[in-house]
Amino acid sequence: MAATTALTVNYTRIQTLTLYFQHCRSKRWINLKTVNRRSPFCRSLQRHAATVVSGTELARQIHKEVQSDIAKLVAQGNRRPHLSVILVGNDHASHTYVRNKTRAASLLGMSSSTIFRPSSVSQEEMLELIDKFNRDRSISGLLVQLPLPEHINERAICNAVAPEKDVDGFHIVNTGKLCLDQRCMVPATAAAVWEIIRRTGIETVGKNVLVVGRSKNVGMPIAMLLHSDRNHERPGGDATVIMAHRCTPLPRLKELASLADIVIAAAGVPHLITADMVKEGAAVIDVGINRMQDPVTGKLRLVGDVDFEAVKEKAGFITPVPGGVGPMTIAMVMKNTVTAAKNAPTY
Numbered sequence: 001m002a003a004t005t006a007l008t009v010n011y012t013r014i015q016t017l018t019l020y021f022q023h024c025r026s027k028r029w030i031n032l033k034t035v036n037r038r039s040p041f042c043r044s045l046q047r048h049a050a051t052v053v054s055g056t057e058l059a060r061q062i063h064k065e066v067q068s069d070i071a072k073l074v075a076q077g078n079r080r081p082h083l084s085v086i087l088v089g090n091d092h093a094s095h096t097y098v099r100n101k102t103r104a105a106s107l108l109g110m111s112s113s114t115i116f117r118p119s120s121v122s123q124e125e126m127l128e129l130i131d132k133f134n135r136d137r138s139i140s141g142l143l144v145q146l147p148l149p150e151h152i153n154e155r156a157i158c159n160a161v162a163p164e165k166d167v168d169g170f171h172i173v174n175t176g177k178l179c180l181d182q183r184c185m186v187p188a189t190a191a192a193v194w195e196i197i198r199r200t201g202i203e204t205v206g207k208n209v210l211v212v213g214r215s216k217n218v219g220m221p222i223a224m225l226l227h228s229d230r231n232h233e234r235p236g237g238d239a240t241v242i243m244a245h246r247c248t249p250l251p252r253l254k255e256l257a258s259l260a261d262i263v264i265a266a267a268g269v270p271h272l273i274t275a276d277m278v279k280e281g282a283a284v285i286d287v288g289i290n291r292m293q294d295p296v297t298g299k300l301r302l303v304g305d306v307d308f309e310a311v312k313e314k315a316g317f318i319t320p321v322p323g324g325v326g327p328m329t330i331a332m333v334m335k336n337t338v339t340a341a342k343n344a345p346t347y
Contacts, residue, residue: 050284050315053200055192055324061199062331063108069338070109081140081341083112083167083333084133086126088152089119094145101143104330110140110337123152127160134162140344141167141337146217164343167336170217178224181232185336190221192328193264193285197226197237202262202283202317204237205230210256212273212305213266214245218287222264253277265305275310283317287325 074080083105087098098114105112115129126144133142142165148154158170166174169187177184186194197204209226213219223243228236239262244253246267257263257277265273266287278284288305304321312318319325 050312050318051200052312053196053317053319053324055196055319055326055328058196058199059327059331062195062328062335063104066108066331066334066338069342073338073341078341079138081110081337082138083110083141083143083337084139085112085114086117086129086133086142086144087114088117088121088126088145088148091147094147098145100330101333104334105337108334110334119149121149121152123156126152126157130157130160134160134165137344139165140341141165141333143168143333165340167333167340168217169221169336175216175221178221178234181228181234181236183234185339186225186234186332187217187221188332188336189218189266189287189325189329190225191332191336192325193222193287194225194237195332196285196319196325196328197262197283200283200317204239204262207237207239207261208259209237209239209241209262209264210244210260211241211264211266212244212253212257213264213268213287214243215266218266219243219245222266222287226262267305269305270303271305271307273306273311275307275314278311278314280314281316282314284311284315284319285325286319286321289321289326 070081083101085098085101087094102112102114117126117129130142130144133139142161144157144161146154148157158168159172161171163171163173163185166185167188169178169185169191171185174184178186204226211219211223211226223241224236226237226239227241228234228238230236230238242256242260244256248256254277257273258279260279260282262283262285263273263278264285264287268288268290270288270290270292272288273284284306286304286306286308288303290303290305291300292303293299294301302322304324306318306321308318308320
């Protein structure tokens with residue numbers, strides 16, 4: 001009897017809210033284009049799929065800012081920013097990434113150059129080349145495309161790039177400054193995630209965040225950005241951040257994800273995050289880039305670490321793959337290059 005009464009009351013309440021909503025629309029009190037669909041009022045009427053956050057559109061915002069900064073630099077009598085990229089070997093994905101970066105640089109009004117080296121290049125040759133570029137005042141930003149062949153120590157190479165030219169943000173000095181909430185070159189992918197959250201208006205202060213993946217170039221810097229104090233020199237998100245990784249048992253991962261207001265998937269595991277893990281209305285940022293065979297066409301296609309189609313029916317915000325974090329990462333490399341040009345010493 002009690003259950004029947006409760007159902008009747010809830011049904012009556014929904015009918016009342018629906019009539020009130022229709023009345024407000026007729027009076028033009030509610031604009032459907034601007035109403036917050038995630039409010040409790042709207043949720044009681046109907047369930048919406050997540051807002052799909054276009055990294056391509058957000059990247060265009062960054063591009064305009066970068067173009068404006070370049071125009072100001074040139075107007076002040078400075079040379080245009082120049083990005084140099086060192087590319088080792090014949091990895092198809094690496095060549096694609098570098099091509100996208102140099103194309104973006106050209107479109108935004110920067111100059112760029114790509115220096116190719118074979119997989120057999122020695123570490124000593126790489127260090128000599130980097131030292132040469134560090135001393136070249138015409139080069140604003142320098143990056144070495146990863147991964148490198150196994151016989152080359154990636155950490156030694158990253159630390160060889162001058163911190164002020166390190167547009168990837170991988171130098172130990174930039175890593176240390178990031179951990180101390182100081183201004184620095186923030187790794188481009190982490191900066192991309194931060195800008196997506198910030199520009200989309202996703203609240204972080206006091207929120208629970210789960211970062212899935214603990215790599216030193218992606219997962220760790222994302223966690224540092226989100227958990228640090230928003231009032232420090234390099235403002236952070238003031239969130240409560242938990243990191244999961246390959247040693248986190250799946251049941252524990254599901255438990256942590258179900259409590260998270262924001263889930264950032266950066267593990268490199270296709271479709272790791274499923275709909276049953278995600279909290280209703282959570283923001284889900286997919287950093288993963290995986291190549292899987294399409295069961296219908298048999299062709300390889302890009303997928304993320306998130307089961308996009310299922311999770312978007314439950315999340316509040318979600319980024320797609322491709323077209324999410326990827327374009328923003330390239331945009332942040334461009335922004336870092338302009339920052340390096342601004343900070344370059346004048347002689």
